[in-house]
Amino acid sequence: MNGPVTVPTSPDGVPPEARAAHQALAQAIEEHRFAYYVLDAPTIPDADFDRLLRQLEDWERRHPELVTPQSPSQQVGPPGGASFAPVDHPSKMESLDNAFDRDELQAWYRRTIAGLASGDDAEAASAVACLGEAKIDGLAVDLIYRDGRLVLAATRGDGLTGEDVTANIRTIGVIPARLDGPAPELVEVRGEVFLPLDDFQRLNRELTAAGKSPFANPRNAAAGSLRLKDPKATAARPLSFLCHGLGLGREAFASLSQAYRRLAAWGLPTSPATAPVADWDQLWAYVEDLGRRRHSLGHEIDGAVLKVDAFAAQDRLGSTSRAPRWAIAFKFPPVEVTTKLLDIRVNVGRTGRVTPYAVMTPVQVAGSTVEMATLHNEDEVKRKGVLIGDTVILRKAGDVIPEILGPVAAQRTGAERAFVMPQVCPSCGTALSRQKQGEVDLRCPNQRGCPAQVVERLIHVGSRAALDIEGLGDKAAAALLADSVVVNEGDLFDLTAADLMGSAFFRKKAPKKQAVETGELEVLSETGKKLLDQLELAKSRPFERFLIALSIRHLGKGVAPQVAAAMGDIDHLARASAEELAQIEDVGPVIAEAVQQWFAVDWRRAIVRRWRAAGAMSALPAPTAGDGADQGGAAAAGTTASGSVGTVDQSLAGISVVITGALPHHSRDQAAAAVVARGGKATSAVSKSTGFVVAGDKPGSKYTKAQALGLPILDAAGFAVLLADGPEAARAVASVGP
Ligand SMILES: [Zn+2]
Structure with missing residues (x-):
């Protein structure tokens, strides 16, 4: 029911292009319906969906032969995928035109x-x-x-x-x-x-x-x-x-x-x-x-x-x-408003990428105030044709990211000016360049010393995808660098209370009694104490999280679990040849090259050395950290020597799981990590040997392929069953085939 919609051929003289257009629309609508109803994760705005459905109906009006019981025009509500008990309604719940x-x-x-x-x-x-x-x-x-x-x-x-x-x-x-x-x-x-x-x-x-x-x-x-x-x-x-x-x-x-x-x-x-x-x-x-x-x-x-x-x-x-x-x-139409484009500024990211963004007169749109919107890159600014000083059309459908659609050219006064991409980094003054010929993005090559990049990397180390350090947010990161408490992320795990006292951000006035007794007028604030506690906790995070924290280009949450599982520890990774790296599931030559380039730089290797010397990054991958007692594959919880709880659940041993996109309750890396933590493999390519396909956001081609191969397909609820009760229970709730 969720699969490609087949329209029977008939000797009726429907032009082939009409049939092809109808079939393409039908398939797109089915995929969006699946994303909307089953995954609770719509892939396009409702207005766009309605437009697709109406185009389909237009074709059907002109060629009634195209109307079949399988056509989305004949169906209401969601395709299958229930995980609660099905129940018939006493009377039909109709949908509305x-x-x-x-x-x-x-x-x-x-x-x-x-x-x-x-x-x-x-x-x-x-x-x-x-x-x-x-x-x-x-x-x-x-x-x-x-x-x-x-x-x-x-x-x-x-x-x-x-x-x-x-x-x-x-x-x-x-x-x-x-x-x-x-x-x-x-x-x-x-x-x-x-x-x-x-x-x-x-x-x-x-x-x-x-x-x-x-x-x-x-x-x-x-x-x-x-x-x-x-x-x-x-x-x-x-x-x-x-x-x-x-x-x-x-x-x-x-x-x-x-x-x-x-x-x-x-x-x-x-x-x-x-x-x-x-x-x-x-x-x-x-x-x-x-x-x-x-x-x-x-x-x-x-x-x-x-x-x-x-x-x-x-x-x-x-x-x-x-x-x-x-x-x-x-x-109602999607919400579009106009506002003034005051300026286009650039932001320097943690890998040096320079991104233009719009600064606008604050405006209410779809229930929230918007004053900034990303413009992605120089080409995008040109494509949209916006000038600084323009009145621009801003669109926001539901809670999606606000987007500048273009200028209101009729309101130009002649005082507008074109955006000029800066040639030097706004943070450190280094000349910007393209890393490779043909790349759209300009980058600041001063990765070691560019303050904007260091702050972004510090924030990234503390982010949820990396080491999840509460207290290392943007303000704390900026203060650490601005007050020279750290030079870069290599200093983080050596920080002491005395170090943090070097920044006003982490100090507070001492209580009077204490000040009188000790003569110290200022003490470490709660913010500072929390950061120290959280850094200590973060030392025992799994290896894959440290891999993400290192800001190696292309090595993000999508591949970190696979790299961590294949390499085991950082020394192995640093020594690995490009060929060895490229053999890891989901790692191609691009990532392999990025890893090698990263480790070729002295100051970066120094970060790794500093972290390890401070006792971070020493937690071993969970399955080998136990005492070897659990060889039977039964689910059991173990505790690693460093005190972090790791599981020795091997319920998914030998099973590869493809997760095609974001799930409502798991980020993709959490989902992949959950599979790896149970001994399974999280892979990206669907093949005959794939154990399960978890259909997330945009399940298009992988989903279709999984159906064609007759693989068990799980929705979010089914995935929860897989994690909690293992493959057999999951097979019972999986859908198979079209
Ligand atoms: Zn810079």
Whole structure:
């Protein structure tokens, strides 16, 4: 169902290019649907997805022969991939058709009136009473109340069958377990589970503080939270809920507005943004007003939904195969604003790369203030055609990184000036150069002494992907260098309290009593103490994390676990020939060359020597660190001599796992490290010998190949099963083949 969509050839005269275009669109849509629904990690903005779907429908309108049951146009909701028990909905949960502008919305309104006028008891009319609602960007669920008690809750799934999430839904405080007052025997309440924006931001701060990956946007956060395996974990997430319809039980009411009033009386949350609209003028005014208020509702919305209010009228209008005729979603366009481009400056990264970025007049866009945006490189600045002083169009869809689309040329005054890429490093004054001919990026070659690069490298050593040293953030790193407490990262593990006292950043006023007793007016601050403690802890991090910390070009979190596993220790790595390096899984000649170049430099080797002399980087790879007692392959926890807990779990021994992209709850390096820590291999190429493919963000070609080879494919939940319960349990939840 998630695979390439095959369109049967038929002797019908559909031009081959139409068939090819249709098939390409269908496949792209399937992949995006998989990313959106199964991985909770959309790969493109919703507006772009909708555009693809409409292009597909255009082809199908022109060539009806292209419509097959497999076409995405005939399906609603997600493809398979459930990890909660499947449950059939008592009545179908339909999805809605979309309108993208005023004309399309008005065409729907007119169609609706015409549809009703042809009924027996309706005369030709110019208006039909509707309800306007906010289209909440969350996760649709179906709640079933029997005799007033919540007995079942399910996700939408494919509209007919969803996942049983009752236990998790019960943890959402605003959803009553019992309806307040008399209710029909069976009531099916539809609504949206979502995370309010404030709670979303707080959750992300907490996740970041706990060293976990934050969610990309509130919708992913809501979906991820609702589908946690442990209801207690879901309970800790501040999920909320608003009703948006009824399935079974609607016979008891004459209209949707009447039903909403009863739902509210029963104690179910209904949206204050819902309002009756009596005619077209009111309807359009509602949509426009909601659009203006969309960022002040406390939760994300991506449009308005308009529904015919009276149930009798809804029933007369009925549904197409895909969506009801009595409702439509009006999608708001992605948020674009204009602001002034004040300046283009450059940033020097830890490997010397010089990146231009835009400094703008601060502007509110999609709920946050934006004043800077990366411009990537000199060519990109040229391609966008922006001048300093220009009014520029800034775009932000959802929570993605803000992007400058281009200038508003009509607003130029003639005072604008072109950006000139600096020829010398803004930090150290060294002439910039391209490392290799044909490279786009300019670099500062003064890697040893360029302050900007040293600070960035210090920050990188402390980052989560590397040694995860709390207290070694950008301010601390800048202070360490500016006050000459360190020359470079080689000094870090030798730092003492006395050293840190050399920087005001790590000092505080001594308590009075202490000052009187000792005569010392200043003492080490909490910040300083924490940094020393954290540095001590970091000394026993796994070898692969130190590899990342060294800032060897191209040797990032993607390949560090493989290099660490293959080399075992730093001496071996420093001695390794290019051929030996290139044989490591995922390491090609480029990385091999970068490693050799890195170790060829004296001051860099000195960093390694200093770290080792200070007792860092001595932790051995986990599997060989135990006392050899665990040869049976059973999962057991061991403690290494240095005190860090390493596992001797060998449950994935001999099994190679391909992780194709980011997962909602693991960063890719965490996921790869988790596999390696269990004795498995994390590889990047899909082959017949691959044990499992974990489908992350953009599962395109690897995913398709895995299906073609009949390999077991795991989603995020399946991956959790693999790690917790081993390969056999994972095979039971994996999907195989198209
Ligand atoms: Zn420099």
